[in-house]
Amino acid sequence: xxxxxxxxxxxxxxxxxxxxxxxxxxxxxxxxxxxxxxxxxxxxxxxxxxxxxxxxxxxxxxxxxxxxxxxxxxxxxxxxxxxxxxxxxxxxxxxxxxxxxxxxxxxxxxxxxxxxxxxxxxxxxxxxxxxxxxxxxxxxxxxxxxxxxxxxxxxxxxxxxxxxxxxxxxxx
Amino acid sequence: xxxxxxxxxxxxxxxxxxxxxxxxxxxxxxxxxxxxxxxxxxxxxxxxxxxxxxxxxxxxxxxxxxxxxxxxxxxxxxxxxxxxxxxxxxxxxxxxxxxxxxxxxxxxxxxxxxxxxxxxxxxxxxxxxxxxxxxxxxxxxxxxxxxxxxxxxxxxxxxxxxxxxxxxxxxxxxxxxxxxxxxxxxxxxxxxxxxxxxxxxxxxxxxxxxxxxxxxxxxxxxxxxxxxxxxxxxxxxxxxxxxxxxxxxxxxxxxxxxxxxxxxxxxxxxxxxxxxxxxxxxxxxxxxxxxxxxxxxxxxxxxxxxxxxxxxxxxxxxxxxxxxxxxxxxxxxxxxxxxxxxxxxxxxxxxxxxxxxxxxxxxxxxxxxxxxxxxxxxxxxxxxxxxxxxxxxxxxxxxxxxxxxxxxxxxxxxxxxx
Numbered sequence: 001x002x003x004x005x006x007x008x009x010x011x012x013x014x015x016x017x018x019x020x021x022x023x024x025x026x027x028x029x030x031x032x033x034x035x036x037x038x039x040x041x042x043x044x045x046x047x048x049x050x051x052x053x054x055x056x057x058x059x060x061x062x063x064x065x066x067x068x069x070x071x072x073x074x075x076x077x078x079x080x081x082x083x084x085x086x087x088x089x090x091x092x093x094x095x096x097x098x099x100x101x102x103x104x105x106x107x108x109x110x111x112x113x114x115x116x117x118x119x120x121x122x123x124x125x126x127x128x129x130x131x132x133x134x135x136x137x138x139x140x141x142x143x144x145x146x147x148x149x150x151x152x153x154x155x156x157x158x159x160x161x162x163x164x165x166x167x168x169x170x171x172x
Numbered sequence: 173x174x175x176x177x178x179x180x181x182x183x184x185x186x187x188x189x190x191x192x193x194x195x196x197x198x199x200x201x202x203x204x205x206x207x208x209x210x211x212x213x214x215x216x217x218x219x220x221x222x223x224x225x226x227x228x229x230x231x232x233x234x235x236x237x238x239x240x241x242x243x244x245x246x247x248x249x250x251x252x253x254x255x256x257x258x259x260x261x262x263x264x265x266x267x268x269x270x271x272x273x274x275x276x277x278x279x280x281x282x283x284x285x286x287x288x289x290x291x292x293x294x295x296x297x298x299x300x301x302x303x304x305x306x307x308x309x310x311x312x313x314x315x316x317x318x319x320x321x322x323x324x325x326x327x328x329x330x331x332x333x334x335x336x337x338x339x340x341x342x343x344x345x346x347x348x349x350x351x352x353x354x355x356x357x358x359x360x361x362x363x364x365x366x367x368x369x370x371x372x373x374x375x376x377x378x379x380x381x382x383x384x385x386x387x388x389x390x391x392x393x394x395x396x397x398x399x400x401x402x403x404x405x406x407x408x409x410x411x412x413x414x415x416x417x418x419x420x421x422x423x424x425x426x427x428x429x430x431x432x433x434x435x436x437x438x439x440x441x442x443x444x445x446x447x448x449x450x451x452x453x454x455x456x457x458x459x460x461x462x463x464x465x466x467x468x469x470x471x472x473x474x475x476x477x478x479x480x481x482x483x484x485x486x487x488x489x490x491x492x493x494x495x496x497x498x499x500x501x502x503x504x505x506x507x508x509x510x511x512x513x514x515x516x517x518x519x520x521x522x523x524x525x526x527x528x529x530x531x532x533x534x535x536x537x538x539x540x541x542x543x544x545x546x547x548x549x550x551x552x553x554x555x556x557x558x559x560x561x562x563x564x565x566x567x568x569x570x571x572x573x574x575x576x577x578x579x580x581x582x583x584x585x586x587x588x589x590x
Contacts, residue, residue: 005467007460011459011463014456015457044445047442050439116438
């Protein structure tokens with residue numbers, strides 16, 4: 001395989017030969033995505049993989065934020081619309097819609113995203129507490145990062161979201 | 173002696189005649205004295221002397237009676253002769269008077285005559301009378317002739333005056349005609365010139381129309397070529413559309429591959445991340461791969477946009493080609509119509525050219541004819557001028573003739589014939 005793209009070449013050249021421990025500033029890696037116009041991040045270790053939206057089976061008697069169940073590599077997991085869950089409207093699906101599969105404490109849940117931005121390293125001192133006006137959703141928000149190029153990014157606590165979602169589904 | 177006696181006695185003749193009455197008284201008593209005395213008187217020429225027979229003796233009385241009777245007879249003869257002489261003189265006086273009247277007053281009517289039983293005078297008077305009669309006839313005839321001549325001369329004068337005026341009018345008319353013919357000549361020259369110009373223009377038009385015919389033929393060929401080209405363009409556009417569709421499907425495939433690559437790179441990055449420090453480099457490579465895939469996606473999006481644009485452009489080109497085809501068909505139709513029109517123009521212009529040439533020829537002939545007419549008119553004018561002067565002369569001659577006729581009439585009026 002020839003690497004025609006100069007940017008790829010450059011990236012390869014700039015890639016460090018081996019990982020260097022960052023001793024100066026503690027940081028965390030986030031999986032960043034966009035739904036509608038909202039830019040959100042999830043701790044990358046909690047994201048297992050990203051797939052495309054495949055056949056979706058609707059579930060009866062579930063909250064509207066549960067879009068249904070989807071199967072991937074012999075595994076079945078519920079698919080959640082974060083906008084509906086957070087009461088921020090509802091997302092629309094398209095052929096370009098991405099699903100990221102989150103895994104915490106043995107539970108696997110798929111989330112719909114319009115676009116996956118990628119993995120971003122966020123320094124801990126960059127994290128800001130969530131604004132006071134967020135209301136009932138504040139428990140799901142770890143903090144807010146204001147970056148110059150991407151604007152404001154909300155860091156979600158996906159574990160709590162999954163717990164709460166399960167609780168709401170069960171309570172139903 | 174007689175001659176001495178006669179003059180002595182002639183003056184005494186009256187005295188004896190006067191004294192005769194007293195003489196017999198002187199000589200009474202003598203028997204023959206009285207007879208002798210009477211004879212003396214008689215011989216002296218007094219034929220009136222008679223013898224007084226009273227108192228005479230019978231013998232003497234018989235002689236005296238015979239003498240008296242003889243003397244009575246002589247007296248009677250003498251009276252007859254005197255009467256004839258008087259009549260003759262009277263006639264001669266009348267002839268003289270007539271002659272005088274003729275000479276002084278031209279009067280021919282005064283002479284009346286009757287024969288006077290004279291062998292000399294009668295023929296003379298007869299001749300004179302005949303002369304007068306002849307003159308009267310002459311005068312009458314001349315008078316009549318003069319009257320006729322006068323009226324004829326007047327007629328001639330009138331005719332000649334009329335002729336003169338009409339010949340003057342004719343001269344004027346001829347002059348006018350000549351002027352008109354000159355104008356006609358100029359006009360026909362103008363017509364000839366114009367017809368020549370028309371012929372030239374028609375010739376030029378003919379050439380133009382011929383080249384127009386050629387141009388229209390080329391135009392029609394060009395239209396056919398354009399239509400053929402348009403068909404080729406349509407075909408090409410159809411082919412291009414098919415290729416573009418093919419490119420679209422290929423791009424879809426590339427898009428799909430890029431999308432999958434993106435996902436794979438993303439998942440690889442996640443895997444790298446999970447591997448911790450050891451997977452960091454892997455993650456970076458994966459991120460770069462993702463960027464690459466995104467670039468590809470961007471490019472395919474661009475290609476898709478381009479394909480859309482190409483589709484629109486080709487659709488526009490197709491409709492344009494269709495319109496062009498229709499336009500060229502229209503153009504061909506118009507071209508054939510124009511060709512027909514130009515053919516008509518050609519025919520018309522040919523006719524115009526021929527007609528103009530004919531007109532030119534005709535006007536040239538007309539010009540020649542007009543020139544001849546003008547020349548003839550000039551000759552006629554000359555002749556008319558001569559005629560006019562001749563008729564003027566004739567008029568003056570007729571006027572003179574009239575004057576002469578009236579003069580003749582006047583002259584002949586002096587003679588009185590009736």
